[in-house]
Amino acid sequence: MRLIPIAYLASYLLSLLGNSIAGVALPLIVLQVTGSALGAGAVAAATAVPAVFAGLLMGVVIDRINRRTSSVVTDLVSAAAVAALPLVDMLSGLSLGWFVLFGIIGSLGDVPGMTARDALLPAIVRHGGIASERLLGIREALGAVALLLGPAAAGTLMVLFEGSTVLWITAATSLVAALLTLLIPRRVGDITAAEGEPAATGNGWAQLRLGWRVLFRSRFLIVTTGLSVASAIVLASLQGLILPVYFTLVEQPGMLGFVLSALAGGMLVGGTVYAIAGARGRRRGWFLAGVFGSALGFVLIAALSSVWIVLAGAFVVGVASGLFASLMGVLMIERIREQMRGRIMGTQNAILTAAPPIGILTAAVLTEYAGVNVAAIALVGVGLVALALSVLARSLRNLEPEPAEAGTGGAAVIHSA
Template sequence: MNRTSFAYLASHGLSMLGNSTAAVVLPLVVLQTTGSALDAGVVAAAAAVPAVLAGLVMGSVIDRVHRRSASVATDLVSAAAVAALPLVDLVTGLSVGWFVLFGIVGSFGDVPGLTAREALVPHVAQHSGLAVDRLVALREGVGAFTMLVGPAVAAGLVVLLDGSGALWITAATSAAAASVTLLLPRDVGAMSGGPVVGTSPRAQLAHLREGWTTLLRNPFLVSVTALSLLLATVLTAIQGLLLPVHFTGLGQEGRLGLVLSALAAGMLVGAGGHAVWGTLLSRRSWFVAGLLVSCAGVALLGSLPPIALMLSGAGLLGVAGGLLATVTGALMSERIPDTLRGRVTGTQNAVLTAAPALGVLGAGVAVEFGSLSLAGVLVIVVWSLTVVGALLAPALRDLEPSPPALMVQ
């Protein structure tokens, strides 16, 4: 690993840490400020729609600018949006309107930032000499580690500092990610030309539509996007509703953190294992193993067993998630043309942003009009059918490296 790959992984980790701590700190600060759970929900919902739109639109921008610069800019936007809140608190005091406003501003940093970093993968791999599979596995491992420590860091910040103080630290983490990204060589992320895009609204729309068309007409990309969307939906249904309702009913809310930690630890093991032993098996073998293990994990969690089995299920699902994210991430880095990477991955990330709402809403309806057990069974059935479809999908059978024509030019 050289300076280029280290800087890329460090900046990704810092950015993800900032996002994961903000996801915990912000709702708590809203509750401390307004005392209303409804206000916390309003703030989250208000930022969700702009995040989807930002993912769709900003992908086009990322395809026309230096990817390193785009990554730096998006992290700075995220940092500024969070830092603005304690500043406003010092001057006028915070209200729900300020949280909504800066939540919308921050949405133009979070999803586009993830897209920019994903678009950098082939460039970083080429410059550092790392195989794409290994680089993506290391990146997913770093992301899993931030998922493991992020909530603990956030909880510590809230305990040690008041709400505004915790937001300063969260903003500084995103700013640090931007600074570390600047350590990448200037030629990493530089665009190789491509067609000139006009400034008229029609030309801008045509440029954006080219990315959507590429995604929708490519069976492989459609299959991977659908698989990722359903996995994210199932995960959020389990994490965001099934487990909280289950443990609340038992009066064992503290065990939720243990299960989520087991999930994050499993993801770290899955991604780390692939980084070390990825060359021992074909990509298809890793992919199939990830799908089958994920079935076992979802079956255990969805059946809501005793805590020991639930921890095992969370670990298995985490390992599978790490494997699947690594294999599909490497494939998408190879099979999306460099000039379209921002638009295609931006569209995918925008779609995946809607997954939490879909998962929690679907599970909530099942619990409200049926039972918690019914919701668990539905989650198991949905994922089992998804796995069968992925195993049989023709577009997901040949997963070996693509021809050089689709690599970075």
């Protein structure tokens, strides 16, 4: 494998690992400093809204500057925001206000950083001499590795180091991720329009509206985005509320960690399988494997019949998610115009960022008034309906790559059918 994809994948892993460690360590540090669960919730809420808006608005910037540069800058913003917390702690001591302030600043790099990396993918395929199926499969497998290692690393670091000192390490992962991205030649990040494709014109707001118009007029993008959002809502509701309540009721709260490990292990298997064999066979088959695997896993979990069946369901969902996410990544490379990737994928990532809180809140209301079993069945039912609709959708029947049209220079074009 060439340097370009290796640098990209290593940077992706470190950035995701840092976020995974911070996601566990930061709420614990807030609790240690403030002594208030409400304070930890306030930090989470204060950072969620800016992250969504940053994802929506920064897509225009990502479509106007070098994609490698935008990826490096967003990692540096994340690193600086995290590193500022232990620095302030050393100088004057931390308070809730500092956590909120730097949480907001850090959120401005999170979703745009994710979008910048996604937008860079086609160039990595072109310049890196690697098949998109292999690249996306490896990327999903590495994401599972970060999900497996992050919580364990956070717990270990919280034992070894005191308070905010742990955050120096999470900031270092973002910094090293930025440095690894710099190993990718700058020319790889240049935005190259297909031959005959008009150059971007108009102010930022006009360009943003154009991206939204393209996104919401494409049946393919509407269906795939909707399916991803439904899956995110179901998974978040299961992980964030339904399963913690269930394991508490059966007096086995420690099993929640094993469920998350089973999910990540399944994702690792699914991503690896797709990296090895994803270019073989018809894509519709891979799509159906992901859809029906997700449906089976969700049903096993929603039954809440035994701990072991829940674990098996989580592993099946993980395998299916690894296959589905890898395939969707390949399709996004092929079917979104180069000049609109930042705006379209930024909007998608912003919507996906907002989905988990919606799932957890819905699960909380249903659990409170109808019970955890009803909440599990209702939310998984929503996911099953979304999966069924995706199987019937005309825009997802033909997923094979299309030959480049004359005069397009090989660029993929979004279709509305």
